[in-house]
Amino acid sequence: MNRRTVRGLVFVALVVAATATTVHFEGRERLAETGGRSPLRLGMDLQGGVMLVMEVQEPATGPLTPQVVEDARLAMERRIDQLGIVEPVVESLKGDNWRRIIVSLPGVTDLESALNVVGRQGSLSFKLNGVTVLSGGDLLAEANAGFSSRTREPAVHIVLKPAHAREFARITREHVGEMIEIYLDDEPVVGGVIQTEIPDGRGEISGGDIDLKKAAEISAILRGGVLPAPVEHKETRFVDPTLGAEISRKSLIAGVIGIAAVFAYMVAFYRMPGVLACLALSLYIGIVAAVFMSLGATLSLAGIAGFILSIGMAVDANIIIFERIKEELRSGKRVRSAVEAGFTRAWSAILDGNATTLIAAAILFYFGSTRVQGFALTLSIGILTSMFTAIVITRILLRAVTDPRTSLGPRFFGALGGERK
Amino acid sequence: MITQFRFMSRSRLFLTISGVAIVVSIAALLIGGLNLGIDFTSGTLFWLKFERDVMPDEIRQVLADPVLADLKLGKGMIQRIGEQQFTLRVPSLQPDQQDRVMDALRAAFGRVSSRGVDQVDPRIGSELTRNALVSVIIASVGILIYIALRFEFRFGVAGLLALVHDVLITLGFFALTRVEVNSAFVAALLTVVGYSINDTIIVFDRIRENLRVRKEDLGSLVDRSINETLLRSINTSGTTLIAVIALLIFGAPTIRDFTLALLVGIASGTYSSIFIASPIWYEWKIWDRKRERAAAMVPKK
Numbered sequence: 001m002n003r004r005t006v007r008g009l010v011f012v013a014l015v016v017a018a019t020a021t022t023v024h025f026e027g028r029e030r031l032a033e034t035g036g037r038s039p040l041r042l043g044m045d046l047q048g049g050v051m052l053v054m055e056v057q058e059p060a061t062g063p064l065t066p067q068v069v070e071d072a073r074l075a076m077e078r079r080i081d082q083l084g085i086v087e088p089v090v091e092s093l094k095g096d097n098w099r100r101i102i103v104s105l106p107g108v109t110d111l112e113s114a115l116n117v118v119g120r121q122g123s124l125s126f127k128l129n130g131v132t133v134l135s136g137g138d139l140l141a142e143a144n145a146g147f148s149s150r151t152r153e154p155a156v157h158i159v160l161k162p163a164h165a166r167e168f169a170r171i172t173r174e175h176v177g178e179m180i181e182i183y184l185d186d187e188p189v190v191g192g193v194i195q196t197e198i199p200d201g202r203g204e205i206s207g208g209d210i211d212l213k214k215a216a217e218i219s220a221i222l223r224g225g226v227l228p229a230p231v232e233h234k235e236t237r238f239v240d241p242t243l244g245a246e247i248s249r250k251s252l253i254a255g256v257i258g259i260a261a262v263f264a265y266m267v268a269f270y271r272m273p274g275v276l277a278c279l280a281l282s283l284y285i286g287i288v289a290a291v292f293m294s295l296g297a298t299l300s301l302a303g304i305a306g307f308i309l310s311i312g313m314a315v316d317a318n319i320i321i322f323e324r325i326k327e328e329l330r331s332g333k334r335v336r337s338a339v340e341a342g343f344t345r346a347w348s349a350i351l352d353g354n355a356t357t358l359i360a361a362a363i364l365f366y367f368g369s370t371r372v373q374g375f376a377l378t379l380s381i382g383i384l385t386s387m388f389t390a391i392v393i394t395r396i397l398l399r400a401v402t403d404p405r406t407s408l409g410p411r412f413f414g415a416l417g418g419e420r421k
Numbered sequence: 422m423i424t425q426f427r428f429m430s431r432s433r434l435f436l437t438i439s440g441v442a443i444v445v446s447i448a449a450l451l452i453g454g455l456n457l458g459i460d461f462t463s464g465t466l467f468w469l470k471f472e473r474d475v476m477p478d479e480i481r482q483v484l485a486d487p488v489l490a491d492l493k494l495g496k497g498m499i500q501r502i503g504e505q506q507f508t509l510r511v512p513s514l515q516p517d518q519q520d521r522v523m524d525a526l527r528a529a530f531g532r533v534s535s536r537g538v539d540q541v542d543p544r545i546g547s548e549l550t551r552n553a554l555v556s557v558i559i560a561s562v563g564i565l566i567y568i569a570l571r572f573e574f575r576f577g578v579a580g581l582l583a584l585v586h587d588v589l590i591t592l593g594f595f596a597l598t599r600v601e602v603n604s605a606f607v608a609a610l611l612t613v614v615g616y617s618i619n620d621t622i623i624v625f626d627r628i629r630e631n632l633r634v635r636k637e638d639l640g641s642l643v644d645r646s647i648n649e650t651l652l653r654s655i656n657t658s659g660t661t662l663i664a665v666i667a668l669l670i671f672g673a674p675t676i677r678d679f680t681l682a683l684l685v686g687i688a689s690g691t692y693s694s695i696f697i698a699s700p701i702w703y704e705w706k707i708w709d710r711k712r713e714r715a716a717a718m719v720p721k722k
Binding site for chain 1 (some may be wrong): 473649
């Protein structure tokens with residue numbers, strides 16, 4: 001083997017090692033994050049859960065600005081954090097859709113409750129004889145779900161901030177025997193006759209239809225804080241976790257079968273070079289997985305489809321090169337020079353072909369909905385990676401096996417279909 | 422390659438066949454249109470699983486129950502998608518209204534589990550359509566510019582026409598078969614755009630290369646270029662279609678519109694790169710040459 005071949009093989013070994021290491025460590029990290037379910041971050045459609053698209057409306061107090069949307073997003077995020085959901089995603093959309101916030105809640109099965117926690121404005125107000133005496137988003141120092149100390153029923157314990165507590169003490173002192181009610185947005189949640197002064201600003205919301213779930217919802221809303229503007233839901237999607245698991249399993253099977261069939265096709269048609277192409281393709285699969293994990297990207301159903309499709313397209317570069325080498329052999333070149341010429345001449349076709357597909361993928365990414373973007377991302381990563389594996393890696397491997405100083409030499413080039421001269 | 426197909430001598434025939442296919446596609450689109458799913462039309466889609474075999478008509482009877490009259494469910498579109506599993510599409514419902522529908526179904530059929538519910542606002546659908554249209558147009562223009570720079574303008578236009586051909590055939594196929602389309606369909610169409618042009622470019626690349634090397638009759642040069650890249654075209658489509666067919670047979674039913682669109686689009690893309698793109702370029706080039714010659718013969722004043 002000459003030096004260039006050795007250097008090349010060392011390079012391939014390094015790439016393989018780097019890929020394996022990345023997949024191993026990133027995968028372990030994700031496994032820990034998802035509680036051992038998957039080495040990749042899975043989208044809603046694959047693991048089940050609730051996905052909401054919320055649109056922030058014009059606030060009552062002023063114009064709708066990106067800051068208002070961001071404040072709403074943060075409030076939603078804080079509320080969801082109270083519920084202990086693993087890996088929720090709350091992000092605002094870009095471009096024309098800047099008013100919209102997309103909320104993904106993996107594993108959640110109660111759509112109505114999710115919508116409640118995310119979508120309620122969450123402004124608390126106290127009404128004395130039907131007249132508002134205390135209101136705003138900033139009243140509370142604490143809110144906790146628990147049980148009522150009197151009735152043992154589920155309740156939300158609230159503690160007013162000191163300034164508001166003093167005000168509340170004054171009101172309750174002056175209006176003993178009158179009616180006071182607590183409203184969450186426009187809905188009365190608790191009410192009753194004032195028995196005695198409440199000096200410490202402590203109270204509880206209980207009774208009515210408040211059960212444990214509802215109490216947890218209300219406390220999450222109150223702790224997360226008020227939304228700066230009303231929000232409306234524009235899109236809701238719910239996938240049962242068992243359905244998600246079924247879809248993941250089916251996609252995995254389809255992927256394995258698809259990849260195996262492509263491998264079989266390549267080996268049957270191109271023999272030894274086909275085997276090399278399969279090796280390069282295996283590395284391709286590894287690199288795409290590593291890149292995907294490192295980016296922390298979420299794998300959705302559309303992403304899997306994009307990936308399986310990209311495998312079909314990834315072998316294209318190899319096919320172009322192999323066909324070209326066959327032609328060069330037919331025109332009377334020797335194996336080594338045919339291989340070199342094949343790669344050189346196939347380059348322009350591969351470049352132009354992939355560049356145009358990348359243009360389509362980039363535009364898909366820019367204009368597409370979130371689901372479509374996942375697909376465009378896998379497709380783009382796939383195209384770039386496949387150019388690397390098909391051109392750089394396969395070339396090194398082909399050079400190695402056609403090296404005249406190795407025993408592997410000329411025996412295998414016959415598989416390329418050329419007549420040995 | 423021992424066998425040499427003479428594509429250019431039949432170029433008008435292929436162009437006519439495709440012309441007819443395109444007319445049929447456009448007619449199907451204008452008359453029946455696409456069967457748009459809730460991503461486009463808005464509404465609520467339930468994915469239901471029953472404990473026993475249920476007929477769609479039984480489900481319709483439940484929907485017609487006076488208890489649900491205020492929800493204006495209409496007949497509902499019911500589709501069987503697996504053993505004891507159906508999707509049910511009705512106009513937009515709020516979560517509490519969705520629960521009422523589920524309660525009514527449970528009252529009638531015993532255990533019914535909801536495996537998924539999708540609800541889409543009308544405005545999202547129209548945005549999706551607009552974005553899809555805008556992205557296909559921008560992608561096409563971008564590709565046209567790229568080819569015009571790297572090749573020549575005529576190649577760009579010929580490639581673009583082949584691309585429009587593939588998109589129209591795919592749309593026409595869905596209009597004729599009435600398979601429901603959703604947002605994934607848009608992604609599939611864009612992929613077809615990318616794939617179609619990729620396939621075409623490989624042939625154009627060879628024509629470009631052969632034009633540089635040898636002076637020969639244009640028709641036989643194009644024929645030779647197509648023949649030289651024929652095996653590649655077949656093998657690439659072969660491997661890609663294998664992957665897509667695996668997805669179609671073994672994959673999830675929820676993206677059937679996506680995989681089916683890819684199947685049709687890729688098949689059409691392979692066809693058009695061989696039988697449409699090059700003949701268009703060839704006919705145009707010949708026509709231009711004739712015009713140049715005619716212009717040269719006119720005596721200068």
